[in-house]
Amino acid sequence: MTRDQILSAAVEVLRRYGPAKATVVDVARALKVSHGSVYRHFPSKAALREAVMERWLRESHTLLDAVMAGDGPADVRLRDWLATLFAAKRKKALDDEELFATYMALLGDASEVIEQHIDHLLGQLREIISDGVARGEFAVQDPAATARAVFDASLRFHSPVHAADWGRAEIDEEFDALCVLILDGVRAR
Amino acid sequence: MTRDQILSAAVEVLRRYGPAKATVVDVARALKVSHGSVYRHFPSKAALREAVMERWLRESHTLLDAVMAGDGPADVRLRDWLATLFAAKRKKALDDEELFATYMALLGDASEVIEQHIDHLLGQLREIISDGVARGEFAVQDPAATARAVFDASLRFHSPVHAADWGRAEIDEEFDALCVLILDGVRAR
Structure with missing residues (x-):
């Protein structure tokens, strides 16, 4: 699983649930992986959001x-x-x-x-x-x-x-x- | 009571209660007049707010x-x-x-x-x-x-x-x- 795949999933999760409700667990679920696999690339929800924003x-x-x-x-x-x-x-x-x-x-x-x-x-x-x-x-x-x-x-x-x-x-x-x-x-x- | 006195009172009411809670009745109370006297100058809360904004x-x-x-x-x-x-x-x-x-x-x-x-x-x-x-x-x-x-x-x-x-x-x-x-x-x- 690449960093970019996680970011794409995160964008979809943000779009679906909105920024207030979207969680790292939702992103992991969308990718059918454990939330640990997401945290290995992004140490926090804040880090994941920053990376989404940066790519955008x-x-x-x-x-x-x-x-x-x-x-x-x-x-x-x-x-x-x-x-x-x-x-x-x-x-x-x-x-x-x-x-x-x-x-x-x-x-x-x-x-x-x-x-x-x-x-x-x-x-x-x-x-x-x-x-x-x-x-x-x-x-x-x-x-x-x-x-x-x-x-x-x-x-x-x-x-x-x-x-x-x-x-x-x-x-x-x-x-x-x-x-x-x-x-x-x-x-x- | 002048238009300008009402507007000054309205600004104070807005400052005190915030735009969501402030009402025409609050403005009348601050001026110690009936709310009818305020409505005589400003037919609605919206009209009063617009006038406050315009003066500002x-x-x-x-x-x-x-x-x-x-x-x-x-x-x-x-x-x-x-x-x-x-x-x-x-x-x-x-x-x-x-x-x-x-x-x-x-x-x-x-x-x-x-x-x-x-x-x-x-x-x-x-x-x-x-x-x-x-x-x-x-x-x-x-x-x-x-x-x-x-x-x-x-x-x-x-x-x-x-x-x-x-x-x-x-x-x-x-x-x-x-x-x-x-x-x-x-x-x-």
């Missing part, structure tokens, strides 16, 4: 990594990166609302995992911005501070607390207007 | 109106406006956490009042941006779309769902970096 957050990384691998103009890459992140988060929120609500309920318990996720995203933004500066396409004083500013400026389009807005009719138009503001904000004059 | 949201308007009255460079006014809004929201969140939590609980019931508040803010942003364009200081295609983009870009610094961040040590630095990004995004080249 990581799913968007693959698509972002593909954007990072590109070597076109930095402004195209920055816009792609923001659009890819928004699309990934929106897909999660709208495709499976029940599971998304479950993840939302777990957010408070997984602050370390979330911090690592945000650090990963900030690192990618810094890389695109630094590259843009090196190419003479962007002009910013401090790429790390600008990465944080771009992350903050786009919160409405990736932070799950704003998920209720993602089904609005105007949301794509508003995303486009925000991208124009951000790109004009970093572009060299 | 309006309190930040006075300070913003003072910024609007200025006639200095548009970039200074835009930055002042963002800083004034952030300071007003942060003060509300940190000065009286219990009351702030009460208002948060009421947010869902007062969507129309909140929409009016946001429209008012968007109107002020559009006015500053249009004025900047007229003076040749800003260059944007569509002031209304840019107003929305600036509002969205600064969400972390005025939306109550982000209030937990407002006590962070880095928050002022991060606000400054965001303002640089926004101002560089609208400035004429």
Whole structure:
């Protein structure tokens, strides 16, 4: 039995029972193994939940990594990166609302995992911005501070607390207007 | 008995009993009047709550109106406006956490009042941006779309769902970096 099989079973259990009721015993039962076999991989219910959250957050990384691998103009890459992140988060929120609500309920318990996720995203933004500066396409004083500013400026389009807005009719138009503001904000004059 | 006296009593009742338990009868009792006298001004508990929320949201308007009255460079006014809004929201969140939590609980019931508040803010942003364009200081295609983009870009610094961040040590630095990004995004080249 792999770590990944346990995580998939844990997601199903969370979806079925909700985060308040789901237990490690339920996960073991779904896998038809003893709860000891689950504890061998995850020492506690908290550790299992953090691993579920981590895998969920990581799913968007693959698509972002593909954007990072590109070597076109930095402004195209920055816009792609923001659009890819928004699309990934929106897909999660709208495709499976029940599971998304479950993840939302777990957010408070997984602050370390979330911090690592945000650090990963900030690192990618810094890389695109630094590259843009090196190419003479962007002009910013401090790429790390600008990465944080771009992350903050786009919160409405990736932070799950704003998920209720993602089904609005105007949301794509508003995303486009925000991208124009951000790109004009970093572009060299 | 004025409308404003009823609203002040309602705030105290909400603070004391919480939004789930507070009733119109409690408000009348606090004012030592019959509940009929309260109903004469506010036909329902919902109407009273909306009026409380409206007054609360309006309190930040006075300070913003003072910024609007200025006639200095548009970039200074835009930055002042963002800083004034952030300071007003942060003060509300940190000065009286219990009351702030009460208002948060009421947010869902007062969507129309909140929409009016946001429209008012968007109107002020559009006015500053249009004025900047007229003076040749800003260059944007569509002031209304840019107003929305600036509002969205600064969400972390005025939306109550982000209030937990407002006590962070880095928050002022991060606000400054965001303002640089926004101002560089609208400035004429």
